[in-house]
Amino acid sequence: MKKALVFGGNSYEHEISIVSAIALKKVIKKELIFIFLDESGEFWLIDDANMKSTYFAKREYRKAKKLFLLKGGFHKKTLFGFESIGKVCVINLVHGGDGEDGRLASMFDFYGVSFVGPRTEVSVLSFNKLYTKALADMCGVKALAYSFVTKKARKLAKPDAYPVIVKPCRLGSSIGVSVVKSEKELDYALDVAFEFDDAVLIEPFVENVREFNVAGARVGSEIVYSNIEEPKKEGYLDFEKKYLDFSRTQEVAAAGVEEQLAAKLKESFAKIYSFGFDGAIIRCDFFVVDNEVYLNEVNPIPGSLANYLFGDFNALLEGVSHSLPTPRRIKVDYKYINEIKSAKGKL
């Protein structure tokens, strides 16, 4: 089955999704179909030759062929109706809204499209940082303490101690995130965060915390782990820096993590992954404090699928695409209606 990269979306991360797709085009060795989702919710079939960021920025994609998502997959419009572009295995590369909030996953499952990416349930749990705390808890993995405040109740935001980190609940890629060193900086940070979401998470900001990224996916019955990366931080990674991060294609050397810690990180990754991420290549970002592993966040669609962390990304992707969960389909037999009808006459 051919693979189709779906990217774009109505999201603050729309542009980095384009960058991410261009990066993956360089990495993936097999033939790919490119499907762009514009901000208005329309799908476009993009020629290989047009996979350049300016093509999208100049909105030249509007000259491309429009696609429609219908039962069985993507379709082109023909003179008298619709024609399937053929069975494809979608790779969901829509970072942020549409892609990571469960919308596309819901649609793909509904229409019977096979796809690499997080399913609806775990998308919802990992898209909202508040729910990620619950996810960690359900998986038996530690997470940092937090408080949570909504726009309506913002005056209740009263951290016990500073510095804290203020994050909109529903955004990735550090958008709207601030480190707050003292009470007088809090108001501005909340203003910024509430620009992007009505709900905000406040966590203690642990200075010089060690951070580790582990990516992986289930292939058959085994979880394939990536190299463990200890990302270099200059202060706090901001959006522009992360943006460039999404275009990475070069393999990263393993972090040289002590064996025992590496085992702990992998064990935590496995607990989270096994909770329902089958079919997706995800990256978990962990903090390590006093030798204890804490989940910071789950990236269920990491930038360029974290290809740079894997020794053989192409083999991984192929493996995952053959290890996709199948949604439960139910056979309706109208047993109850028939029984009640025969017991009571017409209903």
Place this chain on the structure above:
Amino acid sequence: MKKALVFGGNSYEHEISIVSAIALKKVIKKELIFIFLDESGEFWLIDDANMKSTYFAKREYRKAKKLFLLKGGFHKKTLFGFESIGKVCVINLVHGGDGEDGRLASMFDFYGVSFVGPRTEVSVLSFNKLYTKALADMCGVKALAYSFVTKKARKLAKPDAYPVIVKPCRLGSSIGVSVVKSEKELDYALDVAFEFDDAVLIEPFVENVREFNVAGARVGSEIVYSNIEEPKKEGYLDFEKKYLDFSRTQEVAAAGVEEQLAAKLKESFAKIYSFGFDGAIIRCDFFVVDNEVYLNEVNPIPGSLANYLFGDFNALLEGVSHSLPTPRRIKVDYKYINEIKSAKGKL
């Protein structure tokens, strides 16, 4: 805007959704459009006159007009393409899978269809009974203690004490639920539950617990509460009994609950509803133990929308349909691509 009742779905509750729709047809005074979602994922426009359960059980709906969900709403196929059936406000009445698991909500939000019903996030949280525990916790409402076991790890199911109640995590309407009085009954109850889901919740079964149902919805800035019902139980409500329950259209008298308890129940309802159920008419089922309120479950699309609990259901529905949340839409300006391009030449 006309209202369209969407019902059916690929779900164990497919048939009760039909019953539920027929019940609502009797209750709703305004003109309604009926859209049936069959088990295979196709939508059908159903004539008023055909809204009888046998019409569906005999699969006569296949002679009806097929509908397609595209940008802006439902469309009919015409000779040369597709034609909108006009702007409608959907009432999501698909109980169980497709309707309550966030799939249809995702699709309606994606395609810009306004709808009465739970949004994706809270659908996911209330569809899975394990997540409902986390939901209660995040809302500051108590829930009964529980243990959780997956099919793979079923030998870990070892309740401390009996009786317990064994429930598949993802089903409503009591399907696959058993009360287990002793260890020797556990295995069979797990077999039954695992028929329907790979994950199972085990809770203590509190004998003679008082149970109360409260329904409601936000209209404008106020929550409208239903009468509080104390459902009569004969042992444990089974599927057949619940099935008939979905066809209720007659107003229920208030339970005559003590004022203080009623206030507590409403306060708990408000905490849960305010977490993200705007746009939906939901029913929360609570237990009361030692005068403390515990959330049992959230029905984000209760049978026939719990119309029988409200004094003026038509006014409520009208009010809710004018109080729908609007999904956040993002304006993409290609600022980053343009900046990087001008800084670095072509990307």
